[in-house]
Amino acid sequence: MALWAKARVWMAGPWLSLHRARTLGTRATPTPKAVLPFEAVPRCPGHRWMRVLQIWKEQGSENIHLDMHQTFQELGPIFRYDVGGRHMVFVMLPEDVERLQQVESPHPRRMFLEPWLAYRQDRGLTCGVFLLCGRVGMRTEGAGSLGAERKPAREDPEARLPGNHPGGWRDGDHWLQMQILPIPWGSCVPWGGGGEPGPFLQGQKKKDDACRQGARTCTGLRGACVWVGLLPSSRNGPQWRLDRLRLNPDVLSLQAVQKYTPLVDRVARDFSRALKARVVQNARGSLTLDIRPSIFHYAIEASHLVLYGEQLGLFAQHPNPDSLNFIHALEAMFKSTVQLMFVPRSLSRWTSASVWNEHFEAWDYIFQYANRAIRRIYQELALGHPWRYSGIVAELLMRADMTLDTIKANSIDLTAGSVDTTAFPLLMTLFELARNPEVQQALRQESLVAEARVSENPQRATTELPLLRAALKETLRLYPVGVFLERQVSSDVVLQNYHIPAGTLVKVLLYSLGRNPAMFTRPERYQPQRWLDSRASGTRFPHLAFGFGVRQCLGRRLAEVEMLLLLHHVLKNFLVETLVQEDVKMIYRFVLMPSTLPLLTFRAIS
Structure with a gap:
């Protein structure tokens, strides 16, 4: 498309005054006649294992969006x-x-999150659609090529593992993952690191529980030993699609939105009333506070x-401690994910x-x-209590086309993914509106004009x-809560005139895409109108x-x-x-978040 092609002509000069920017990097790759390898x-x-060491040393990679x-x-x-x-x-x-x-x-793949899969494997849990459709194959680990993809030591029937698959055997809906370790022949040890020798497979399917729990054991490949773990199998592609098609009607469809929007509106009104009660208690008619805890309570309350x-009841003076612990658990889970996701x-x-x-x-x-919460819903439905729309999980249970x-x-997955990803964009929107009062006033005027119609429906x-x-x-252009979009390409593709082979993991950095001046005029400015102007970049991209x-x-x-209903109220x-x-420093902890957020003042409008 011609519109996409315009994005190839970058504006000269650095984008955000980053150091050591070169003119070479400010233009898209010229298109020669032959596709480059x-x-x-x-x-x-930089060295890939030094990066791992740095992630381990810094307990994460908080500036990866800036580095990229x-x-x-x-x-x-x-x-x-x-x-x-x-x-x-x-x-x-x-254009890419x-x-x-x-x-x-039809079955798109992205990078699997080994920490999340490892937890579900260890606990014997089913994967949701977020984790299904992972990579299939054998991960080998040996001297000089830790974690690289490679074939078995010998391409003959004895070297191939059962199930007619070079990288493992089928176990239910999964392939068992083989990680080959450079351990001397016959000296296999259990996963726990003890001294007891592990059993030889010798081409036979292992059925004992030690295998399922991640034991090292011998494959019969000379000089190699394996760690057995679970990876989603190729069946996960069709299974992912089937599950996703069954979830869409109750989560993503317009009919579902019509059902749950009144519930969200109820919570947004409760948030506004609770905040107003706190404001009017102040003799100045205003309240200055760190709004972050309140926004997190809103995200949990609405999603739940x-x-x-x-x-x-999270807007009460003394919120439910279980919900506070849930917030802390989410923070710990996301932070530890980044610390573990790049290290075998x-x-x-x-x-x-x-x-x-x-x-x-x-x-x-x-x-x-x-x-x-799921157990309570299941029991109430099983007892035949009078039914009306009471949320997505009840709808899925009533539909009964998926296993429990x-x-x-x-x-x-929805519970874990619906808090931070809503709360942080709300926080950054409130901050941007606070430091852009003219934009805030335009939005307020729109909400006041629409108040009667929105209140009615x-x-x-x-x-x-x-x-x-x-x-x-x-807000999401400047502060994309999910910094990367990724696909493991299923076929060869040409990007920027380079041949990208099938199986390559391609990541789109939304942080840079949203700040490219060739696509967004004055990208550092907060200008919502750009998405409505037919001549502006927001309608073209x-x-x-x-x-x-x-x-x-x-x-x-x-x-x-x-987000829409909370900001409206x-x-x-x-x-x-x-x-x-001043701009807020953003850090990456699996999601993009502010390192600190300035105090905001809420002044009641009579």
Whole structure:
């Protein structure tokens, strides 16, 4: 498309005055006649295992979005990036997103999150659609090539593992994952690290529980030993699609939005009333506070009501301690995910044992929190209590076209994914409106004009508040809560005139895409109107904060409704102010979040 092609002409000069930016990196790659090989893709300097060491030393990678942003300036709009055993290609132009969409398979794949899968494997739990459709194959670990993909030692029938698959055997709906370790022949040891020799497989399927729990055992391949773990199998592609199609009607469809929007509106009104009660208690008619805890309570309260049909009473003076613990568990889970996701488990289990314990304990609490609610719903429906719409989980149980374990798995994914991803964009929107009072006033005027119609039918908020919807897009352009979009390409593809082979993990950096001056005029400015002006960039380039294609975020419409209605009720009742005009430092902890947020003042509007 010609519109996408315009994005290839970058504006000269650095984007955000980053150091050492070169003119070479400010223009898209010229298009020669011959497609260049994959090896010619510019490579980000640095050693992949030194990056792992740095992540371990710093307990995360909080500035990865800034590091990648600067690398684009230095190397151009595409580069290769290796960290540990992971090999990736980064892009940041919309034309490359469009190309990824064109070659997308019916079962799109992305990088699997080994820490999340490891927890579910260890606890014997079903995976939801967020984790299904992972990579299939054998991960080998040996001297000099830790984590690299490679074939068995001998390409003969004896070297192939059972199940006619070179990388493992089928166990139910999974392939057992083989990690080959350079251990001398016959000296296999159990996973726990003790001295007892492990049993020989010798080409036979292992059926005992030690295998399922992650034991090292001999494959019969000379000089090699394996760690057995679970990876989603190729069946996960069709299974992912089947589960996703069954979830969409009750989560993502417009009919579902119509059902749960009144529930979200109830919580948004409760939030506004609770905040107003605190404001009027102050003789000055205003309240200055750290609004972050209140916004997190709102996100949990709204999501819990929509999913499970229950209100938690988090706006009371003394909130439910279980919900506070749930927030802490989410924070610990996301932080530990970044610390573990790039380091092979066979290594991190020794170097980061305490982090693994923290990660598992956080997930334990998240699962317990959600399971309690699911059990209550299940019992009430089983007892035949009078039924009316009471949330997504009840709808899924009543529909009865998914197993209870699958419903639980996806409900917990939605529970864990519906808090931070809603709360942080709300916080950054309130901050931007506080330091852009003219934008705030325009949004307030829109909300006041639409108040009667939205109050009569909250579902009208999505059509009656176009500028407020544009403001949320603008927030997510500047502060994308999910920094990366990723696809493991299922077929060969050409990006920026480089051949990208099938199986390559391609990551789109939304942080850089949203700050490219060739696409967004004065990208550092907060200008929601750009998404409504037919001549502006917002209408020419897609809103990608929730992903694209059939694998876009399952909870995107719930998140949009939660953010839209909260801001609508807050803007009707309060002026939001701040003394701070400087940008907020954003850090990456699996989601992009502010390191600190300035105090905000809420002044009641009579």
